[in-house]
Amino acid sequence: MEINDLTPAEARVWRAFPRGEAVDFRTAADDDPALGDAWGPERTVRAEVLRALLLTAPRVEGEVGGLKLAGARITGVLDLRYATVDASVRLSDSHFGDVPNLYGARLRQLNLTGSVLPGLTSATVHVEGVLRMTRCRFRGPVRLGGAKIAGALFADRAEFASPDGTEPALQLNHAVVEDDLSAPGMRARGEVRLNGARITGSVDLNEARFDRPDGTALNAETLGAGAEVLLRNGEVHGRLELRGARIAGRLDLSHSRLRNPGGTALRASSCVIGELWLRQGPAVQGTLNLRRSQIEVLFCEPEVLPREVRLSDLTYTSLIPHEPAGRRLPMLEQADGAYLPFAYEQLTQSYRRVGDDDAARLVQLAKQRRHRRTLPWYARAWGHLQDATVGYGFRPLRACGWLLSLLAVGSVVYGLRHPPALKPAESPEFNPVFYTLDLLLPVISFGQENAFAPQGWYQTLAYALVITGWILATTVVAGVTRTVSRQ
Template sequence: MAKPELSNVESELHIAAISGLAFDCAGQTVRAEVLRWMVTNSIDSTITALLLRNATITGTLDLQELAIAAPLALVECRFESAPRLDNASLTSLRLSGSTMPGLHAMGIEVKGSVWLDEGFHSTQEVTLERARIGNELSLRKATLESIEPNRWALNANRIKIGGALFAGLMEADGQIRLISARIDGLVTLRGARLRNPGKICFQGERMVLGDSLFFQRAMGTKEPLEASGAIVLTNAQIAGGIAFEGALLTEPQTLSEKPLEDPTSIRATRLRVGRNLNLSDGLRCAGGIRVKSSEIGGTLNLHGIESCGGEVPINLSGTTADTLDLRFAKPLSGTLDLTNVTVVRLVDAAETWPVRISTDGFTYESLQPQPEVSAEQRLEWLQRNKSGYSPQPYEQLLSFYRLSGREQDAARVALAKQRARRSTLTWRGKAWGLLLDATVGYGYRTWLAGVWLLALTVVGTFVFRNSSPIPIADHPPAFRPFAYAFDLLVPLIDLGQESSFRMSGPREVVSWIFVLLGWLLTTSVAAGLSRLVNRH
C-alpha cells in the first residue's frame, strides 16, 4: 500500500506509533486508510504499537485478512463506519470506550485479549463469529445495540476464548449469541441488562465452558442482572457452576409454534453442570424455568426463589442432581414438575410446597426437610400429585422409611397407598378394599381383626343370653352365650357350642349372620396377612 499524504495530526500519530507510545488526538480526525497503512508494516511504516485515543475515524477501517504484529488500541474513538476485521490476525485489540455503527470481526484471530469495554458502544451488530481469542474477551460496561429488527447485539457463535468472558454491567438491546462457543475460563454477566422482549436475549445453546457462568448481582452492589427475554442454555456444558442469585427475568419468550406452552424465562434442556445450579436467593422470573433431562453434579438449588410464571412454573423432568433444594421463598402457584427426577438428597419445607407436584418417577435416597416433616405431612405431599394416584411415589417414600428404620411410618405409607389405589378400582374392587381396610387395614393393622372379633362376641353374648337354644347333640355341654358367639365367629376353632346348639326364630337369623361375618373376617385376615408377607 502506497504511503498516503498525512495530515499534521496523522504525522504525529505515526511518530508515536513507531516508538510504541500512546497518542491523544483530542477529538481530531484520522482517516481509516492511514491507520491501515500504518499497521501493514510496509517499508514506509514500521510501527511498534498503534495506541490511539480520542480520535474521530473517518472512512472504513478495513483490516480484513491482514496479519498485524503490532498491538492495536483505538480507545475512546468515534468511528464513522463499522470496522472490518474479518479473518484478520492480531496480537491484541482494544476498543475500550469507542463508539461505532457495528463491528465485523468474523473469524478474527487474536493472540492476546480483546477489550470492547468501559463505555464501548456499538449501534449495530458486533460480529465475532468463529473468532479465536487467546486470552480474555471483555465486554464490561459495554453497550451493544441492534437497531435492525430480528438482528443480534452480539453474534459470537462458535467463538473460542482461551481465558474468560467478562460482561459485567453490560447493556445489550438484541440477542447475545454464543451458540457452540468454547470458553476455557468463566463467563460473568453480573449486573448486566439484556433486552430482547418476548424473544431470546441470551442464546448459549451447545456452549462449552471450562469454568462457571454468572447471572448475578454486580459485585459490591444490590443491582441485579436484568433480562427481558429468555436465557437459553440447551445442551450447554458448564464445568463449574451456574448462578442466577437475585436475577430479575421479565417479558419471557413465547413460542409462536407452541402457543399452548408456557412463556419461558430459562430454557436449559440437556444441560450439563459440573457443580451447582443456583436458581435461588430472590430470583424472580415472569416466565417458567425449564431444566429438563439435565445433569447437575452438585446442588440444584431453588432455595429462596421468589416467583415463576406459567401453569408449570418449574419443570425439572428427567434431571439428575446430587442435592435438590426446594425451599422456595413462597409456594408456587402452578405445578412443580419432578417427573423422573433423580437425586441423592431432597431438601424442602412443607410451608412452601406447591399446590400441585408431578412426582411420577421421582427418586431420592434421603429426605432432609427443614424443619422436620411428619409421615402424615409427607403423605399429603404425595396427594398433590397432578396425575392423581400413581404407585411409584408411594413405593419410593415407603422404601426411604424402611431403609431409615422408621417402620411405623412405612406402614402408614403402605396403608395410604392402598387407600389411594382403591379410588382407581371397579365397584367390586372398592367394596373388597373397604372390607380389607375396615377389618385389617390391608394387613398393616391386623389388630383391628381382634377388635372386631371382641366387639361381635360381646354383641352376640347379649343377643344369645336368656335364649332357649335347641340341643342338636346327644350329650350337649352347658350353654355359654359368650362361647357360642365366639364359636360362630371363628370357623377354624371348635368350642363345641355351635355343634351342640342351634337357635330358633330371629336368633337363628342372627347366628347365620355371625357365621357369615366370621368367614368374612377370617378371609380378610388371611388376605391381609398374605399381602403383608408378599410385600416383605
C-alpha cells in the same frame, strides 16, 4: 492505517497498545456509559482503529501487548469475524454505537465489564481465557451459541434484552465453558438459551431475574453441569425448561419465585440430578414436571409445591425434610391426575430408609384407598369392607376391636338366655363367652357351637356372628399377607 490518520484519543490508544498500558478516558467515577452518545471526540475511538490495532499493530520486543481501554465511545462496527487476536482485549465501561461482530474469532481474553452495547454477535467464538461481561448492559440480542471458552464466563449483574422478542436475549446454546458460568444478579427480558451447553464447573444464577411471561424464560434443555446449578433468591416469570439436563451436583431453587400461571413453571423431566432443592420460597405458580427424572436427594417442602405436579416414573433415593405422611400424600393425590402406584412405592421406601414404619404404612394405606377408586363397584365394596375392618391389613388392631365388640355382644345375649342343648346328657356345660368364640372363629372349636342350637332371632344372631367371623378372618389374612409381601 497510518498513525497520522488518528485523532489524539486514538493516538493515545495506539501508543499504549504495544506495552499493554491502560488508557482510561473516564472523567468521574460515576460516568454512565449509557450516556456515551453525548461524549465528545476527546474520548471517541473508531472501531476500525481498534481492529487495526488488534490485527496489524507492531509489537515491542520484550513487552506484552494488550488493548486496555476504559470509558471510551466506540463508533462503527468492531468487525473481528474469523480473526485470530493474540493480545488480550479489555473494553470496559465503554459505549458501543454498533453491534460488535466476533463471529468465529479466536481471542486470548475478552473483557467488556461495565460497557453498554446494542448487542453482540459472537457465535462460535473461541476464547482461550476468561470472557467477562460483568455489569454489561445489552440493548439487543447477545449471540454466543457454540462458543468455546477455556476459562470462566462472568456475567455478574449483567442486563440482557430482546426489545422485539423475535430473538432470545442471550444465546449460549451448545456453548462449552471449561470452568464456571458466574452470572449472579443478572437480568434478562426475553428468552435465555442454555440448551445443550456444557459447563465443566458450576452455574451461578443466584438472585437472577428471567422475564418472558409468554413463553420459555430460561431454556436449559440437555444442559450439562459438572457441579451445581444455583438459582437461589431468583425469579423466573415464564417457563424454566430443564428437560434432559445432567447436573452432577445440586440444583438449588431455594427462596426463588417460579411463575407461569396456566402453563408449566418448571419442567425437569428426564433429568439426572444429584440434589434438587425446592425450599423456603413461595408456592410454584404453574405445573411442576419431574417425570422420568432420577434424583439422588429431593429436598422439597410441601408448601412450595403447586396444585399440579407430574411425577410419573420419578425416582429418588432420599426425600427431605422429614415430614409426616399426611403432608406428603396430597402431592401424590394430585400427581398427573391419575393413580400412580410407583409414586406411592417411592414415598414408602423413603420413609422405610429412615426407619419411619408408621409413615410407610400410612402411605401404603393411602395407596390402597386411591387404587380403590379405579375399581368396579363390587371390588370397591370389598375394598371398603377391608378398609373398615382391618385397614387393608395395615390396621390389624382394628379387627381385634371388632372381634372384642362382637364377643361382648354375643356373650351378653347368650349369657342372658342359654340356647338349648342338642343332647342334654352329652352336652358340656354352656359357656356364653366360648360359645360366641366358636361362632366367630372359623378354624377353632371349643365344642360349644355343635352342642347347642339357638332358636328364633338368637339363631339369626348366630348366623350373623359366623358370617362376620369369616369376613374378618378373610380380610385379616388378606391384609397380613399383603403386609408381609411388602416387607
